[in-house]
Amino acid sequence: xxxxxxxxxxxxxxxxxxxxxxxxxxxxxxxxxxxxxxxxxxxxxxxxxxxxxxxxxxxxxxxxxxxxxxxxxxxxxxxxxxxxxxxxxxxxxxxxxxxxxxxxxxxxxxxxxxxxxx
Amino acid sequence: xxxxxxxxxxxxxxxxxxxxxxxxxxxxxxxxxxxxxxxxxxxxxxxxxxxxxxxxxxxxxxxxxxxxxxxxxxxxxxxxxxxxxxxxxxxxxxxxxxxxxxxxxxxxxxxxxxxxxx
Amino acid sequence: xxxxxxxxxxxxxxxxxxxxxxxxxxxxxxxxxxxxxxxxxxxxxxxxxxxxxxxxxxxxxxxxxxxxxxxxxxxxxxxxxxxxxxxxxxxxxxxxxxxxxxxxxxxxxxxxxxxxxxxxxxxxxxxxxxxxxxxxxxxxxxxxxxxxxxxx
Amino acid sequence: xxxxxxxxxxxxxxxxxxxxxxxxxxxxxxxxxxxxxxxxxxxxxxxxxxxxxxxxxxxxxxxxxxxxxxxxxxxxxxxxxxxxxxxxxxxxxxxxxxxxxxxxxxxxxxxxxxxxxxxxxxxxxxxxxxxxxxxxxxxxxxxxxxxxxxxx
Ligand SMILES: Nc1ncnc2c1ncn2[C@@H]1O[C@H](COP(=O)(O)OP(=O)(O)O)[C@@H](O)[C@H]1O
Ligand SMILES: Nc1ncnc2c1ncn2[C@@H]1O[C@H](COP(=O)(O)OP(=O)(O)O)[C@@H](O)[C@H]1O
Numbered sequence: 001x002x003x004x005x006x007x008x009x010x011x012x013x014x015x016x017x018x019x020x021x022x023x024x025x026x027x028x029x030x031x032x033x034x035x036x037x038x039x040x041x042x043x044x045x046x047x048x049x050x051x052x053x054x055x056x057x058x059x060x061x062x063x064x065x066x067x068x069x070x071x072x073x074x075x076x077x078x079x080x081x082x083x084x085x086x087x088x089x090x091x092x093x094x095x096x097x098x099x100x101x102x103x104x105x106x107x108x109x110x111x112x113x114x115x116x117x118x
Numbered sequence: 119x120x121x122x123x124x125x126x127x128x129x130x131x132x133x134x135x136x137x138x139x140x141x142x143x144x145x146x147x148x149x150x151x152x153x154x155x156x157x158x159x160x161x162x163x164x165x166x167x168x169x170x171x172x173x174x175x176x177x178x179x180x181x182x183x184x185x186x187x188x189x190x191x192x193x194x195x196x197x198x199x200x201x202x203x204x205x206x207x208x209x210x211x212x213x214x215x216x217x218x219x220x221x222x223x224x225x226x227x228x229x230x231x232x233x234x235x236x
Numbered sequence: 237x238x239x240x241x242x243x244x245x246x247x248x249x250x251x252x253x254x255x256x257x258x259x260x261x262x263x264x265x266x267x268x269x270x271x272x273x274x275x276x277x278x279x280x281x282x283x284x285x286x287x288x289x290x291x292x293x294x295x296x297x298x299x300x301x302x303x304x305x306x307x308x309x310x311x312x313x314x315x316x317x318x319x320x321x322x323x324x325x326x327x328x329x330x331x332x333x334x335x336x337x338x339x340x341x342x343x344x345x346x347x348x349x350x351x352x353x354x355x356x357x358x359x360x361x362x363x364x365x366x367x368x369x370x371x372x373x374x375x376x377x378x379x380x381x382x383x384x385x386x387x388x
Numbered sequence: 389x390x391x392x393x394x395x396x397x398x399x400x401x402x403x404x405x406x407x408x409x410x411x412x413x414x415x416x417x418x419x420x421x422x423x424x425x426x427x428x429x430x431x432x433x434x435x436x437x438x439x440x441x442x443x444x445x446x447x448x449x450x451x452x453x454x455x456x457x458x459x460x461x462x463x464x465x466x467x468x469x470x471x472x473x474x475x476x477x478x479x480x481x482x483x484x485x486x487x488x489x490x491x492x493x494x495x496x497x498x499x500x501x502x503x504x505x506x507x508x509x510x511x512x513x514x515x516x517x518x519x520x521x522x523x524x525x526x527x528x529x530x531x532x533x534x535x536x537x538x539x540x
Contacts, residue, residue: 253463254463255414255416255463256412256414256463256465257411257412257413257414257419257422258411258412259409259410259411259412259422259426260408260409260410260411261409261426262407262408262409262430264407264429264430264433265433266429267409267426267429269425269429270409270411270422270425270426270429273421273422273425274411274413274419274422277416277418277419277421277422278414278416281416281417311405311406311407311408313408
């Protein structure tokens with residue numbers, strides 16, 4: 001059975017890494033947005049969302065990530081998705097998210113992308 | 119999704135430990151019996167079957183384990199099941215297997231039970 | 237012996253609503269796991285405990301693998317219905333096979349299986365042992381198993 | 389432009405058999421995952437690649453969550469049918485809700501979502517983009533979505 005949604009976070013050099021596991025539905029999407037918001041108010045502006053263990057996502061869950069993009073665009077921050085399942089990557093492309101967010105293979109790749117560009 | 123059946127084995131002090139993962143159906147049951155047979159012919163007579171990661175089993179799969187019990191009874195060997203899901207334990211009890219095989223909580227418990235009794 | 241039923245029943249509206257899931261499975265390996273996932277989600281949603289779910293899983297697995305094994309036709313399929321209502325699970329499993337005569341089945345005993353060729357024949361016994369009511373309707377046009385199991 | 393069809397079709401009998409799975413889901417959280425498991429097992433059995441399965445998963449998830457959200461009645465339920473035949477998946481998803489007028493839906497664009505209240509409204513676009521044919525029948529007694537997707 002698909003595992004229930006869980007989320008782990010790590011802050012490394014003022015960069016927030018959110019790693020999810022399980023189905024990103026409305027509840028999961030909102031949990032990601034809330035976790036982001038908590039760190040955003042304390043100043044975090046660079047965010048990595050690692051979807052390695054979320055092969056199943058829905059558009060309601062993903063729409064919460066648009067809120068994150070909104071906040072970060074307002075404040076000159078950056079969002080990078082990592083470890084995307086190919087179909088999830090296609091989904092985010094169709095939604096146009098990669099006009100506002102990056103994608104990298106791994107969290108390490110995302111961290112170095114942020115380092116060289118910031 | 120329930121993971122496909124896999125099996126790992128270890129021989130410790132001439133005792134065979136078979137640990138399964140996933141659905142023990144006819145194919146899984148036969149794989150366990152074949153693995154047992156391989157070690158049986160080279161002299162192993164004490165066997166532990168660890169079902170920690172097999173919460174779903176069916177009676178066709180379990181019926182292959184009766185072959186193992188048969189061999190071991192003929193040759194004065196012993197079988198111990200470990201890490202049983204409560205419902206799987208009930209199933210094996212209904213089939214009468216615990217008249218011919220032991221059960222312990224963990225592999226370590228089974229190993230010490232074999233040590234003190236042999 | 238059951239207590240006589242008195243007329244002041246307390247109906248818990250949250251758990252008293254019947255919830256159903258129906259599925260028609262093709263004959264492909266391990267497809268019964270899809271039905272099990274449906275059963276588990278239904279039962280967990282209603283707050284049923286893991287041990288009862290585990291027992292129901294065994295009962296349902298045995299019913300479906302028998303039906304899939306004996307389902308006939310060019311596109312063999314098996315219909316499965318789960319309904320949970322007031323903490324009681326009712327399972328229907330129907331195939332379109334040739335049916336069988338349950339009266340001719342011997343009760344399996346481990347002692348007899350040891351030393352004989354076939355070790356199988358446990359499904360019926362398990363379904364009966366782990367349910368509160370077990371019915372078979374069987375004939376030339378197929379078999380329907382109806383199982384009732386209290387889950388609390 | 390498609391090549392004209394010639395008359396010497398090679399039929400691969402192993403993959404040409406239609407395989408179907410039908411499921412009626414009650415409205416409980418995440419129940420769509422049961423249908424997805426059915427789809428995955430069907431598709432894997434037929435040797436379909438993981439990326440196509442992933443795309444189908446998205447299409448099917450979107451169709452079912454819409455249907456569950458809008459399914460009406462005392463026991464809201466959604467019927468889902470998968471058929472894979474000659475490498476093509478056909479999905480039906482039917483609810484008994486009040487229907488809607490698809491013509492009034494605006495195509496979602498990310499620029500417009502930024503700065504406005506509702507970020508939702510992506511399901512239809514995703515289903516259309518990731519399928520080869522997408523049809524809606526909708527009216528007062530419910531909605532049926534029919535999606536066709538080539539899986540090879
Ligand atoms: N749905 C069915 N259709 C036809 N025959 C069946 C069906 N279910 C059970 N049977 C018959 O009953 C016998 C006993 O079934 P069961 O106790 O489940 O053990 P097993 O399937 O391992 O033999 C089967 O061997 C079969 O002959
Ligand atoms: N099965 C349905 N029944 C009724 N209305 C529907 C159905 N599917 C979609 N709709 C309508 O179409 C709109 C757009 O759907 P969709 O693109 O999936 O995005 P979302 O569901 O996030 O709004 C919905 O908001 C709803 O008004």
